[in-house]
Amino acid sequence: MSRIGVMFDRDRAPEELPAFAKAMEEAGIDDLWVVEDLGWAGSISSAAIALAATSRIRVGIGIAPAPLRNPALLAMELAMLARVYPGRVVGGLGHGVPEWMRQVGVERKAKLALLEESVVAVRGLLNGETVTLHGREVHIDGVKLVHPPAVVPPIVTGVVQPRSLELSGRVADGTIIPEGRGPKELAEALEHVRRGGASADHDAILFALLHVSDDPEAAEKETGELVRIQASWLGVDPADVFSLIGPASEFPAKVRAATEAGMTSLVLRPLGADPVGQVRATLAALTHPPTED
Template identity: 40%
Template sequence: MTTIGTVFLPGLPPEQLRRVAEAAEAAGLEELWLWEDCFREAGVSAAAAALAWTSRLRVGVGLLPVPLRNVALTAMEAATLERLFPGRLRLGIGHGVLDWMGQVGARVESPMTLLQEHAEALRDLLAGERVTRQGRYVRLDGVALDWPPSAPPELLVGGIGKRTLALAGRVSEGALLVFGLTPAAVAAATGHVATGRAESGRPGAPRVVASLLTATGPGAAERIRGELARWEIAPSDDVAVAGDAEQVAARVRRLADAGATTVVLQPTVDDPDPREFARFAAQEVQPLVGAG
């Protein structure tokens, strides 16, 4: 069965997160995703709060830009959250928006090299290994976590480029895709991730997390048009959906057929009630997706 989640958008003030997280858990939602978005809201602190306010809900961070972070710090934060809330954290890492990285003096000459070095070191640290690396960007000398998790949290690599997606398959559990992709684009991305997974020789199919811009209720179509315009995405029935639960579930199934193992329903920034949106996803859409 396809996993359904929603997003707490960083366009909402942080003080609203508790109400949305608690409403999502009460509705039976499987996953709530958070964005670390420059320069709005941080991912780890928000994830810690959402996990503490709930007892079952899985919380994903999509994504932590690796140019902003020393890998040892990322590992310490992820290990702490995983030990406090076992099995409930999903962690995405990626290049970040390169212009934003430039704004803070963190842009690097080779983002791909940095992402690979960071992901490999992070994976090994969270597995409890003592790590020594002298890479182009990641340099560690006998670093090991005192409190590694009993099992590492699920690590995903975010991106859309062919090389980044193949890297996701090689060094992590899978890929976190950008939103606004058609089912055909999701299928192509899934293929690149699967290629990387095969190259790594690691068993099992990779996870692929896709997002679907979604609106329901009065004014849904207008809100979708406005959101696509804000993101400068050409209007298309293939990249967003405005409608009732049946219509949304049908679009989710198309993404699942294209290879998505998780579909995150992304509300518009002007959605009138994020808590009701979470309930809609959990109680109206998810049963129809499962039934399909």
């Protein structure tokens, strides 16, 4: 595993973000991830706030829905951030939650085409190219950024299904594996990513629910509802949801298994009170795992 990141959970008040980002940087994490879920927060504004509050960490967008984001506008936004904060931005794109996309009137029929064409267009614009693309869903005619970034940010996708995973391997720099997927599912997903033609340095980014507690009943009160929601979305039993929920001493073995399955980046999503303390405890456990007798 090359990087450890932390997600700023969407349910936390936006005004907490600057202090949270600073605390995470001081704790020693590599990446901070912000979200773009309908009704919660915009990812570009969140990323700008986090970048301005810190000096070292990368900030990832996990993830912007392709139907909601015109690729030319998204490229302009990412270029602005990457020019001011070179080497500290990761752009994330996905299909978007269908129900949410319907709510705002942007759902598309050709979802795979839209995502692939969006990634191709955004990367071309960030590379300083004059982009003309008349695809099934994306239409750009001779557009070029006036201020392309010197350091082009990686573009990653947050996808789940086999054809989407192959798409990610074909056109993206990395793939986000959602909360709840464990080493077995991660390895299976990466088989599809490699089938798409992913390069050796393709980033396999595993998101994981985090709650540090030695009390199972207390942990259930804090995390049980979200675990059940995630299990329903994944179509699995709650007991089969992979997470870092429990004593921190149990986390190194889980992280080691995910790393052996192909994970290159781990993003923690702390749940409940004291997210900063939970992250610090987890980092300490991962840095100094317990020795076996």
